[in-house]
Amino acid sequence: MGIDDLITVLAHYKLPSGDISIKSIKGGRINRTYKVITSSQLDNSESQFVLQMVNSSVFKKPELIMKNLDRLISYSKLKGLDLISTNEGEHWYKADDGSIYRLMKFVPNYPVASNNLNVCFQAGRAVGEFHRQYWKFPYEDLYEVIAGFHDTPSRFKYFDSILESTSPERLAQARLEIKFAIENNSLASLIIKKLVSGVIPWRVTHNDTKIDNVLFTSGGIAICLIDFDTVMAGAVAWDIGDAIRSLANNVAEEETNIEKVSFLYYRFYSYLKGYASVMDGVLEPAEVMSLSDGCIVIAYEQGLRFLTDYLNNDQYYDTSYPNQNLIRARIQFELLRHMLVQRKKMETAQKELFPKTLSG
Ligand code: GN1
Ligand code: MG
Numbered sequence: 001m002g003i004d005d006l007i008t009v010l011a012h013y014k015l016p017s018g019d020i021s022i023k024s025i026k027g028g029r030i031n032r033t034y035k036v037i038t039s040s041q042l043d044n045s046e047s048q049f050v051l052q053m054v055n056s057s058v059f060k061k062p063e064l065i066m067k068n069l070d071r072l073i074s075y076s077k078l079k080g081l082d083l084i085s086t087n088e089g090e091h092w093y094k095a096d097d098g099s100i101y102r103l104m105k106f107v108p109n110y111p112v113a114s115n116n117l118n119v120c121f122q123a124g125r126a127v128g129e130f131h132r133q134y135w136k137f138p139y140e141d142l143y144e145v146i147a148g149f150h151d152t153p154s155r156f157k158y159f160d161s162i163l164e165s166t167s168p169e170r171l172a173q174a175r176l177e178i179k180f181a182i183e184n185n186s187l188a189s190l191i192i193k194k195l196v197s198g199v200i201p202w203r204v205t206h207n208d209t210k211i212d213n214v215l216f217t218s219g220g221i222a223i224c225l226i227d228f229d230t231v232m233a234g235a236v237a238w239d240i241g242d243a244i245r246s247l248a249n250n251v252a253e254e255e256t257n258i259e260k261v262s263f264l265y266y267r268f269y270s271y272l273k274g275y276a277s278v279m280d281g282v283l284e285p286a287e288v289m290s291l292s293d294g295c296i297v298i299a300y301e302q303g304l305r306f307l308t309d310y311l312n313n314d315q316y317y318d319t320s321y322p323n324q325n326l327i328r329a330r331i332q333f334e335l336l337r338h339m340l341v342q343r344k345k346m347e348t349a350q351k352e353l354f355p356k357t358l359s360g
Contacts, residue, residue, distance in 0.1 A: 034051045035106060048105070079215075080225060124243070124270070126224055131282075152189065153189050162312055170310060177329050184336070190290075190296060191237050191293060203235070205235065244271060280356045299333075
């Protein structure tokens with residue numbers, strides 16, 4: 001993506017006059033993101049925006065994301081998203097090659113330390129508020145932007161099917177992780193089978209709740225979630241799980257030393273307490289009882305996704321060194337091992353933290 005292409009895209013927006021600077025921002029592993037700053041020397045003013053090109057090999061129909069966003073916004077304002085309209089009055093711009101772009105106001109975020117238990121509580125509360133905001137929104141009205149996103153058994157089938165075509169080198173490198181994925185396959189259906197059989201209800205879920213997607217004030221108060229690309233129908237337990245696998249790991253997703261991995265139960269507990277501060281009495285009992293399994297299934301699924309991508313020659317996730325996806329998978333699977341050891345404790349916590357739901 002050259003700078004000229006970006007300028008061509010920006011020409012479809014009415015930006016404040018002045019000089020324009022464009023910088024690439026690293027962050028997500030999927031979309032391309034740029035910070036756009038316009039500055040006017042006339043009145044010394046500056047405006048900041050974020051320009052994103054939606055990855056159309058991951059999101060096969062990127063327009064559906066934008067249609068979902070429009071539906072969500074017209075139901076209730078999303079604090080973390082201020083989309084700028086094009087000159088044609090749309091919230092996205094489709095380039096000649098079919099790529100979809102969107103321009104948003106830049107919202108400042110402040111770094112937080114995940115080892116601060118109040119940060120964990122705040123992040124849990126933010127997810128609760130998102131669920132609560134769309135609790136009555138008809139989830140059937142949202143497009144499924146990625147089919148079977150958390151259908152872990154289908155992801156397992158896909159993983160299994162590509163083993164045949166994986167190069168012998170990669171198969172050999174990933175031998176232990178493949179074995180682990182196969183041995184733990186029974187975990188894959190923990191949540192989806194409950195959804196499909198009606199034990200737990202479908203809800204509007206965010207599906208990318210990692211801590212990096214929570215906006216914080218400089219005082220460490222969570223403002224809201226951001227990154228709404230994967231908002232779809234799902235189980236609330238998946239949202240809790242996705243947050244916990246990133247927040248309650250002693251190390252970040254990109255850690256390379258497996259020995260440093262551990263599951264920090266107190267972060268999980270504080271996160272769940274924050275979530276319960278909004279959702280106790282709102283969730284159904286079966287949903288409360290599914291939350292710890294959500295953590296287990298998402299750690300398994302994320303490991304499986306990284307592993308699958310490694311076996312598939314790194315087509316999905318951005319990588320910056322050769323075995324990165326394999327290492328990422330190793331870290332997630334190690335986290336899962338640690339979670340399984342503390343599974344009973346996690347179940348006890350969820351019983352304790354939702355008294356209104358569980359007694360009513
Ligand atoms: C992707 O691009 P990013 O970082 O927001 C992925 C998530 C994964 C995450 C792992 C659409 O999110 O599901 O959990 O990487 N998003 C998609 O870091 O696949
Ligand atoms: Mg994302």
